[in-house]
Amino acid sequence: MHLLKNFAQLLTGVGFVALSTFGTMAQAQTATKPNVVILATGGTIAGAGASALNSATYAAAKVPVDKLLAGLPELANVANVRGEQVAQIASESFNNETLMVLGKRVSALVKQADVDGIVVTHGTDTLEETAYFLNLVIRTSKPIVVVGSMRPGTALSADGALNLFDAVSVAASKDAMGKGVLVTMNDEINSGRDVVKLVNIKTEAFKSQWGPLGMVVEGNNYWFRAPVKRHTAQSEFNIDEFSTLAPVEIVYGYGNVSTTATDAVGKSGIKALIHAGTGNGSVAATMVPALQAIRAQGIQVIRSSRVPAGFVLRNAEQPDDKYDWVVAHDLNPQKARILAAVALTKTSDSKELQRIFWQY
């Protein structure tokens, strides 16, 4: 409970500590320990509720990064840490501009010789999108770990403190290098590419359909797999080479679907449309002509699926070769949107896009 006491105290301003350089009040910077920068963006991990019983009713994005770090002096056991407040928002409100600001800052920091790893604290709602984005565009082998929490730090059995400690432990570890962007939640280490928020109401919320890469226990990493898809240092994309992301929207498939939303989105200036189809990316018969008309305008059509696991087969439910459509492979609609937006900074050729969706 001491963490809650520290945390609660800090929330009331008592014991407020401003961290401007690596290290904490408790422990001077040590040359032997890795240097980890924590970039805070908001979310529940920075949330606060009215009482310890408010594990689900609270305000997100309230606690500044210096208070988060000062409430967790145990971080000094694994790394010299310092914090930066990049944003202070609930992550459902992330947009392309927020992604670019965060990505540019990460890209600048990983180039610094005195930075060994990065942690991004983030809301859980779009955490999977940001983690995948960074996985695609940051040219580094240094560990980058994205972390959130399902309960605010003021709640009984809050998960944020241990999630953050695990994230810093991984970001400080040489064995986490070259594994792409990682997500540490609920003791697991997952790939930023694969992990999705599968449950919206409990601490075991994040899962990868292909399984976690490893676990963190008492600050030690235990690895069992490594990613095979291209990422970070092996990516052809580099955030230093572009400044905006292409507009890409998602439409959802379901019984009795009409083309109203699709027709409207097709006229909104988008460069690609993600179709979150039923089953294996199926498209309702009434929707096919609408998507063909959108393709005829030069907008890319990418078939994903609303089904949380599996992958969309090319030329199975739809003749993708004939329609010149792309399939999103195993990427859910929101991750497919991220990859499309990044890929379109380099190409608008549908065959190149399909290659990119196979490789990333």
Ligand code: DAS
């Ligand atoms: N609204 C959620 C978000 O900021 C809170 C959270 O779970 O982090 O993503």
